[in-house]
Amino acid sequence: MEAATAAGVYIPHLCHHPEYTPHGSCKLCTVKVNGRTCSACTFPAMEGQDVLNNTKELNDDGKKSHKCCLLKVIICALVAKKPETANCRQSPII
Numbered sequence: 639m640e641a642a643t644a645a646g647v648y649i650p651h652l653c654h655h656p657e658y659t660p661h662g663s664c665k666l667c668t669v670k671v672n673g674r675t676c677s678a679c680t681f682p683a684m685e686g687q688d689v690l691n692n693t694k695e696l697n698d699d700g701k702k703s704h705k706c707c708l709l710k711v712i713i714c715a716l717v718a719k720k721p722e723t724a725n726c727r728q729s730p731i732i
Contacts, residue, residue, distance in 0.1 A: 639667060641683035642691070649691050650700055652707060654679040665703040668696055 640656065642649050652664035662677030669678045670690040678691070690696065 639679045642678060642689075647691065649678045651679060652704075664707055666700055666707075668699055668703070670696065 639649060639651065639654050639660070649667050649669060651667040653662070654660060654664075654667060660677075660679035662680040665677065667678040668675060669681075670676075670693070671681055672688050683689075
């Protein structure tokens, strides 16, 4: 993720933050590296890799992942007694 950012390439992401250990849970940063699908935030960048991040297949998968993440947050908020204070990251639903 940092290599792409440094090269001026934007990769959509939700859970990535430079101060946290990457875990690849949101799947929005899914890319293809040398034909293999992986999360950009957890896959180490190396010189000579062929990285695709803007294909129809990846964009369609990203939309599905985004909808899934949003749905989980909505469900968590609806289940919580006080939605504004819900801690969805600790919810067993997610």
